[in-house]
Amino acid sequence: AQKVTQAQTEISVVEKEDVTLDCVYETRDTTYYLFWYKQPPSGELVFLIRRNSFDEQNEISGRYSWNFQKSTSSFNFTITASQVVDSAVYFCALDRAGGGADGLTFGKGTHLIIQP
Amino acid sequence: DAGVIQSPRHEVTEMGQEVTLRCKPISGHNSLFWYRQTMMRGLELLIYFNNNVPIDDSGMPEDRFSAKMPNASFSTLKIQPSEPRDSAVYFCASSSIRNQPQHFGDGTRLSIL
Numbered sequence: 709a710q711k712v713t714q715a716q717t718e719i720s721v722v723e724k725e726d727v728t729l730d731c732v733y734e735t736r737d738t739t740y741y742l743f744w745y746k747q748p749p750s751g752e753l754v755f756l757i758r759r760n761s762f763d764e765q766n767e768i769s770g771r772y773s774w775n776f777q778k779s780t781s782s783f784n785f786t787i788t789a790s791q792v793v794d795s796a797v798y799f800c801a802l803d804r805a806g807g808g809a810d811g812l813t814f815g816k817g818t819h820l821i822i823q824p
Numbered sequence: 825d826a827g828v829i830q831s832p833r834h835e836v837t838e839m840g841q842e843v844t845l846r847c848k849p850i851s852g853h854n855s856l857f858w859y860r861q862t863m864m865r866g867l868e869l870l871i872y873f874n875n876n877v878p879i880d881d882s883g884m885p886e887d888r889f890s891a892k893m894p895n896a897s898f899s900t901l902k903i904q905p906s907e908p909r910d911s912a913v914y915f916c917a918s919s920s921i922r923n924q925p926q927h928f929g930d931g932t933r934l935s936i937l
Contacts, residue, residue, distance in 0.1 A: 741923045753928035803923055811857050811869035
């Protein structure tokens with residue numbers, strides 16, 4: 709069975725601070741995919757990133773960066789110089805590769821509050 | 825391109841009534857997923873279709889729930905009879921091939937009184 713744990717239920721920081729959202733996953737598969745989604749107050753789910761289990765390179769996209777460490781089964785998300793518009797619930801998710809049809813297994817989400 | 829389109833956006837009905845949620849996936853996507861989001865259980869996969877064929881419905885909570893995909897551009901999720909505990913936000917998502925990013929609709933907020 710697969711499992712995604714986001715231990716931080718809520719984080720509150722002041723604007724311009726850096727913040728890291730933790731994600732730890734469990735899977736018996738050797739090939740899998742990891743995702744991050746953002747859910748702003750308006751409620752839609754917005755795709756942020758997909759990472760293949762064979763690609764452990766960190767990725768940076770503007771103020772966003774992701775640190776994938778297979779040895780610790782973690783896929784953490786850092787926002788640099790946070791802004792009020794970053795306030796949202798962020799979900800980490802896991803998907804099996806190849807056969808099987810599990811769809812996405814989501815963590816419970818981290819509610820990020822950026823205070824002005 | 826239009827994204828995943830769900831209707832209705834909001835639905836309020838009394839328990840015992842039949843509820844039908846609708847989804848139009850992104851054109852060209854051949855995988856379609858239905859999820860449910862509640863405060864208690866978070867986001868859960870209900871059912872998954874590939875090329876209009878249901879692959880895994882083990883997430884469907886009860887026989888009161890059913891889903892169909894009669895063609896590549898339309899899917900329904902039906903609850904009959906509805907119960908208050910079915911109140912949730914129901915999301916539909918589609919992707920082009922397995923493991924590609926799933927693109928989500930705006931969701932249907934369902935309230936069963």
